[in-house]
Amino acid sequence: MNYRCRSAFKLLEIDEKHHILKPGFIVIDCGASPGSWTQIAVKKVNADGSDNNSVKGKVISIDRQLLYPIEGAIILGNTDFTEASSQDKVAKELGGAKVDCVLSDMAPNATGIPDLDHENIIKLCYSVLKFALKHSNVGGSVLVKLWQCGDTKQLISDMEKFYRSVKAIKPKSSRSDSAEIFLLGREFKGLKVT
Template sequence: MKMIFSLSINVHTLIRNRMYFFVHCLKRFKSSQEWLSRQKADPYVEKAKIYNYRCRSAFKLLEMNDKIKILKPGLNVVDLGASPGSWTQVAVQKTNSDGAKPTLPRGSVLSIDKLQIFPIQGATILSNMDFSTTAAHDKVVEILGDTEVDIVLSDMAPSATGVKELDKDRIIGLCYMAIRFAALVSKVNGSLLLKVWDGKEVPILEMDLEKFYTSIKILKPQASRSDSSEKYILARGFKGIQRHL
């Protein structure tokens, strides 16, 4: 009897686990189908193909730059969370770091991501390198050398867990990481552009940024999907930091 009872429990557990797996797969399939449908209907996806950008996010930076002119020939840029490289492509074009326009000043672009970034002419690429690690941070600083950065771009975002509050906390953590880095490498009057998701922590982040920058501006480009909570914070006029002798 004990054996039969035990077998019955095991069969029940097996059925329950399979049902859970089936429902989970069904939800993921539905989510994937919705994503594919949205991609097909998204005009920026098609524009990215036409203009040879690696993904639609290029148009977010292009739109913001059209309004606020943060990128121009001769500037030194660091792009954090750069994969697959569309912001880097825009930065290269706008700073002339590839030397495509010989009569204009030539800037520089350094890009890093823990994912793969295929080469982009005019940019120094650090692929498969997690910026949150000390080794990656030190590598970026080493490559920069004495070069002072005009603008730090951060489109970094954590892998979504599905728990909104947790995900928002994690992206705020990435923002503070970018702020600390920018404080070390930026020239006085430099700029920082950060991606955030709406949440109660954002006003606190803005107040902290005001300690280091003279102006803070919130941007929501049209290329950001209407159902997305993402927005961008532009901090301009880096005040510099006092270093102990």
């Protein structure tokens, strides 16, 4: 199907069930390399304008690695999402617009030390969550990858403060022996300014 890697099928499966990508949506793809999630997001939100009968969306993709161009996507390669200056670049590309869906298939380089690996992926999840809280439309979604660990319940609890529903998802296309799961936060409640 010409996707850059098989992880495409995980996002397709999640979207087929939960409908988080729609024409006209603004999507941020964090940890996008090699770009298969971006390919799907571009088509689903019509960021390439290929469907004249649908509203045109926008996809901004960011990764520490070089990302080859994808028609319809704004690519920020060689850019570490966890750095404030990188998130400022994304915000600049948004031009004040709010995001409908923040995707993250990011994972740290595995050290082989489970506690350290879990700590590192949880940090990535919180980095994405904080960005989503700051830049999402009310009603927006966030999808993050993590490995099941002791901190999963705390992350779910923290997400539930800001999203009407939070669900742990294990796509069928994910290897059965993998500890990988995805957390989907739906219907962002918005931040109360005090």
